Amino acid sequence: xxxxxxxxxxxxxxxxxxxxxxxxxxxSILDLLWKENQKRNLGWLTASGLALIxxxxxxxxxxxAQPVLVFGGMLRHDWLSFVFQMIFLFGAALxxxxxxxxxxxxxxxxxxxxxxxxxxxxxxxxxxxDLIMLFLAIEMTxxxxxxxxxxxxxxxxxxxxxxKYLLFGATTSAVMLYGFxxxxxxxxxxxxxxxxxxxxxxQFSTFTLIAVLMLVxxxxxxxxxxxxxxxxxxDVYEGSPTPIAGFLSTASKAAGFAVLxxxxxxxxxxxxxxxxxxxxxxxxxxxxxxxxxxxxxxNVKRLLAYSSIAQAGYMLIGVASxxxxxxxxxxxxxxxxxxTNLAAFGVVxxxxxxxxxxxxxxxxxxxxxxxxxxxxxxxxxxxxxGIPPFGGFVGKILVFAAAINSNLIWLxxxxxxxSIIALYYYLMVLKVVYLYRSEDENRPLAIPRSWAIAMGLxxxxxxxxGTVFGPWYQWSVTAASSLF
Amino acid sequence: MxxxxxxxxxxxxxxxxxxxxxxxPARKTEVKVIALAAASVSLLLAIWTYxxxxxxxxxxxxxxxxxWLPQLGISYAMGxxxxxxxxxxxxxxxxxxxxxxxxxxxxxPREFYAFLMFLATSVFGxxxxxDLFQLFFFFEIAVFPKYLMxxxxxYPKTREYGAMxxxxxxxxxxxxxxxxALAMYFASGLHTFDLIALEKANFSASFQYIWFPVVFFGFAxxxxxxxxxxxxxxxxxxxxxxxxxxxxxxxxKVGAFAALRVAxxxxxxxxxxxxxxxxxxxxxxxxxxxxxxxxxxxFKYVIGFSSVSHMGLVLLGFATLSAEGLTGAGMQMFSHGxxxxxxxxxxxxxxxxxxxxxxxxxxxxxxxxPWAGVGFIIGGLVSMGMPGFSGxxxxxxxxxGIWRSTPPIFAIIAxxxxxxxxxxxxxxxxxxxxxxxxxxxxxxxxxxxVLDKVAIGLLSVLMIALGVLPSLxxxxxxxxxxxxxxxxxGA
Numbered sequence: 001x002x003x004x005x006x007x008x009x010x011x012x013x014x015x016x017x018x019x020x021x022x023x024x025x026x027x028s029i030l031d032l033l034w035k036e037n038q039k040r041n042l043g044w045l046t047a048s049g050l051a052l053i054x055x056x057x058x059x060x061x062x063x064x065a066q067p068v069l070v071f072g073g074m075l076r077h078d079w080l081s082f083v084f085q086m087i088f089l090f091g092a093a094l095x096x097x098x099x100x101x102x103x104x105x106x107x108x109x110x111x112x113x114x115x116x117x118x119x120x121x122x123x124x125x126x127x128x129x130d131l132i133m134l135f136l137a138i139e140m141t142x143x144x145x146x147x148x149x150x151x152x153x154x155x156x157x158x159x160x161x162x163x164k165y166l167l168f169g170a171t172t173s174a175v176m177l178y179g180f181x182x183x184x185x186x187x188x189x190x191x192x193x194x195x196x197x198x199x200x201x202x203q204f205s206t207f208t209l210i211a212v213l214m215l216v217x218x219x220x221x222x223x224x225x226x227x228x229x230x231x232x233x234x235d236v237y238e239g240s241p242t243p244i245a246g247f248l249s250t251a252s253k254a255a256g257f258a259v260l261x262x263x264x265x266x267x268x269x270x271x272x273x274x275x276x277x278x279x280x281x282x283x284x285x286x287x288x289x290x291x292x293x294x295x296x297x298x299n300v301k302r303l304l305a306y307s308s309i310a311q312a313g314y315m316l317i318g319v320a321s322x323x324x325x326x327x328x329x330x331x332x333x334x335x336x337x338x339x340t341n342l343a344a345f346g347v348v349x350x351x352x353x354x355x356x357x358x359x360x361x362x363x364x365x366x367x368x369x370x371x372x373x374x375x376x377x378x379x380x381x382x383x384x385x386g387i388p389p390f391g392g393f394v395g396k397i398l399v400f401a402a403a404i405n406s407n408l409i410w411l412x413x414x415x416x417x418x419s420i421i422a423l424y425y426y427l428m429v430l431k432v433v434y435l436y437r438s439e440d441e442n443r444p445l446a447i448p449r450s451w452a453i454a455m456g457l458x459x460x461x462x463x464x465x466g467t468v469f470g471p472w473y474q475w476s477v478t479a480a481s482s483l484f
Numbered sequence: 485m486x487x488x489x490x491x492x493x494x495x496x497x498x499x500x501x502x503x504x505x506x507x508x509p510a511r512k513t514e515v516k517v518i519a520l521a522a523a524s525v526s527l528l529l530a531i532w533t534y535x536x537x538x539x540x541x542x543x544x545x546x547x548x549x550x551x552w553l554p555q556l557g558i559s560y561a562m563g564x565x566x567x568x569x570x571x572x573x574x575x576x577x578x579x580x581x582x583x584x585x586x587x588x589x590x591x592x593p594r595e596f597y598a599f600l601m602f603l604a605t606s607v608f609g610x611x612x613x614x615d616l617f618q619l620f621f622f623f624e625i626a627v628f629p630k631y632l633m634x635x636x637x638x639y640p641k642t643r644e645y646g647a648m649x650x651x652x653x654x655x656x657x658x659x660x661x662x663x664x665a666l667a668m669y670f671a672s673g674l675h676t677f678d679l680i681a682l683e684k685a686n687f688s689a690s691f692q693y694i695w696f697p698v699v700f701f702g703f704a705x706x707x708x709x710x711x712x713x714x715x716x717x718x719x720x721x722x723x724x725x726x727x728x729x730x731x732x733x734x735x736x737k738v739g740a741f742a743a744l745r746v747a748x749x750x751x752x753x754x755x756x757x758x759x760x761x762x763x764x765x766x767x768x769x770x771x772x773x774x775x776x777x778x779x780x781x782x783f784k785y786v787i788g789f790s791s792v793s794h795m796g797l798v799l800l801g802f803a804t805l806s807a808e809g810l811t812g813a814g815m816q817m818f819s820h821g822x823x824x825x826x827x828x829x830x831x832x833x834x835x836x837x838x839x840x841x842x843x844x845x846x847x848x849x850x851x852x853x854p855w856a857g858v859g860f861i862i863g864g865l866v867s868m869g870m871p872g873f874s875g876x877x878x879x880x881x882x883x884x885g886i887w888r889s890t891p892p893i894f895a896i897i898a899x900x901x902x903x904x905x906x907x908x909x910x911x912x913x914x915x916x917x918x919x920x921x922x923x924x925x926x927x928x929x930x931x932x933x934v935l936d937k938v939a940i941g942l943l944s945v946l947m948i949a950l951g952v953l954p955s956l957x958x959x960x961x962x963x964x965x966x967x968x969x970x971x972x973x974g975a
Binding site for chain 2: 367368371375378382387388389393397400401404405409412413416419420423424427428430431434435469470473474477
């Protein structure tokens with residue numbers, strides 16, 4: 001396991017990270033050089049930079065069939081990390097495009113730089129193979145996001161949002177770090193891939209291991225906003241700038257799942273019988289809490305926040321199934337969810353920007369003001385509700401199939417009952433969009449070009465994942481196979 | 485490879501819908517023309533396919549098959565047999581008539597017609613699916629057009645309630661059936677969603693006993709089975725006319741058809757185990773639906789509940805698991821689809837002109853709109869099962885099947901249902917179309933439009949044609965039923 005000599009594979013493996021670092025530095029420098037009225041172009045730069053990194057990574061970083069540990073076992077270069085890195089880069093690029101028309105992000109170089117920095121942290125989270133690396137990566141992701149959540153200076157809600165996110169994040173990180181330290185104490189190594197073997201030989205009581213697992217799970221549950229560590233999500237989403245809320249609910253959640261999958265399957269395979277029910281219960285609670293609370297929301301951002309809590313519950317079904325199909329399903333679901341939720345938050349961005357409100361009542365008459373926008377919202381909400389021909393449908397079928405395949409029929413049934421509740425409130429929103437009228441209904445909404453591009457990408461993604469899902473399914477299978 | 489005619493039937497409306505969505509909203513007439521053109525293409529191709537179907541050969545014809553997700557055994561597979569072919573024709577006719585009679589829609593016709601086209605793709609898609617995944621795919625596409633069309637263009641007083649109730653009921657049904665379908669997929673061990681392959685899966689008796697009710701009742705909710713029928717009248721009444729026609733005329737058959745195709749054909753042993761329950765519930769459907777229809781004061785609710793009653797006959801036909809019963813059920817699906825589409829069309833036309841559906845206020849309308857009146861009377865005769873009309877061709881075999889395969893009490897009760905049907909139909913006809921024309925309607929009420937007459941004429945002719953010449957359809961349905969019986973006998 002010792003690190004080999006320095007070679008080209010190691011550099012290629014961290015090509016995305018190098019690119020992100022360079023992009024972040026470039027954005028910071030240009031932010032100083034450019035005049036105020038040019039700064040909006042930083043959004044184009046960030047988005048195209050991220051897209052370029054995606055392409056380069058796709059060409060040069062695609063992992064070999066055999067996973068490799070690089071940099072002294074700090075990172076693992078495998079398909080799981082690669083696929084997740086692509087997801088993060090895509091999400092970040094879309095977020096940059098949405099940010100361009102959202103005050104106060106649009107002309108602030110720091111915002112783009114922080115976005116890139118958080119993405120860098122996420123890519124490291126997905127590939128971290130060492131406890132220390134993992135912790136650093138999580139913090140690297142979280143700290144820029146704390147700042148971004150509180151980015152609207154002088155706005156009490158945004159400040160509250162940033163601060164709340166920080167407090168929750170710091171506390172759960174501390175608990176998780178305690179778990180990490182116990183693991184190190186038991187095993188004498190921080191290498192994730194060596195821990196399992198040592199823990200098994202070490203004759204530790206199951207009780208101890210489960211206790212450690214639960215400490216670690218606290219940190220991960222916070223990241224994916226699973227019950228009971230979901231309380232921050234609605235307040236933080238509501239207060240933070242909308243594109244950032246979209247980013248938090250998608251890419252940041254995906255990063256949490258990347259870590260969760262790897263950690264549970266690699267470090268704790270021997271206590272599977274204990275944590276599968278635990279995870280199934282967390283998943284159930286997450287779905288139920290998210291969906292029932294979403295029912296009562298009158299603010300679309302909060303509604304989407306609760307819905308995204310519930311969505312995490314569906315993805316946990318796939319993880320709790322602990323099978324190649326289950327992980328495949330979760331990865332596929334995450335991807336579909338990422339493009340879908342970004343589209344939904346994109347609509348909220350544009351409506352909030354024009355009407356100054358995120359309340360549901362601001363959406364009345366939207367289908368008359370902006371039929372195209374209403375149609376995008378329709379696609380996004382139905383995909384979240386798991387209706388064909390959109391990506392969410394395939395994701396949901398895969399997740400339920402995985403649960404049934406692993407004999408968790410009760411979990412699939414609960415998931416399905418929840419998807420019915422979810423459809424109810426998604427339809428309620430669509431009803432306001434299509435049926436209710438407002439005084440402004442004849443004033444068209446201005447739709448900027450950057451936004452239209454990002455939205456077009458999302459809608460195409462949703463439709464592709466819902467119809468021609470073969471290629472992405474194959475990717476998800478490959479990603480899942482690096483855990484088994 | 486032959487011309488993929490079924491794909492063209494299914495996807496022409498979808499493409500038209502997408503095209504309509506991309507058009508500028510002000511182009512109201514062009515939108516309608518495009519939609520009607522697409523509906524005509526699908527209808528003409530459906531007619532062509534219907535008459536090209538080789539009845540003596542039977543089995544699945546016009547089969548298309550492409551891999552979709554081979555890793556999971558999902559394929560894109562289309563084909564029709566003797567049972568689904570008439571339903572494809574039914575969908576073609578009703579979509580075409582629905583597009584015709586909605587010509588007067590002025591509020592956002594672009595969205596209305598786009599959603600109508602998406603709904604058409606969904607129903608066509610279910611009828612021709614030979615793959616279980618694909619069947620669900622098309623089945624659930626219908627969720628949002630249904631909901632939005634009812635909620636936006638529906639009857640203002642009840643549309644929000646009716647739309648949500650209908651959508652949630654149907655979604656619940658389909659996801660419950662989905663669980664069963666996934667269980668079948670894994671239990672078969674064949675790693676395929678192919679319906680033809682799954683027919684030979686030989687599921688164990690206990691598996692079938694557990695999962696048959698899940699799948700059957702999941703789909704049968706959409707078929708309006710008691711006690712899960714209450715979405716139907718509420719939803720149909722709240723819906724705009726074209727959607728009522730499609731929902732009652734075609735969507736309910738989608739449910740019944742899927743229950744037959746997936747539950748009965750794939751789990752035949754389960755069907756035999758549970759036939760008694762279907763029999764009881766469907767009998768309740770027939771009687772209860774008819775009684776409730778009898779006491780309605782709202783014209784549209786009468787038709788809404790009559791659908792519940794008539795769909796009960798379809799399910800009764802299924803429950804007999806006999807050649808006569810299933811053939812009758814297949815015929816009834818077509819006959820009732822056409823009939824109820826005509827009923828809802830006429831109700832819509834009357835309401836549009838009088839602005840009331842209260843039976844006590846209506847009267848003498850036949851003087852003002854003779855086409856609508858005659859059409860309704862023809863529909864009524866079909867509904868009562870009069871010889872010479874398609875209703876007789878459909879209901880008579882069902883009663884034969886019930887009499888032969890079940891205790892006589894069920895046949896007696898079901899026939900009583902027909903008597904009640906005659907009572908409520910005659911009551912509505914006499915009150916609404918004959919009797920005194922209220923003075924307030926003397927002036928304001930005009931005749932139906934030419935497009936309406938085309939729709940009424942087409943639907944009426946079909947019902948009479950099938951009554952006079954049952955051989956146009958019965959042999960085809962029989963060829964499909966033979967296959968079902970082979971599965972039922974061979975399990």
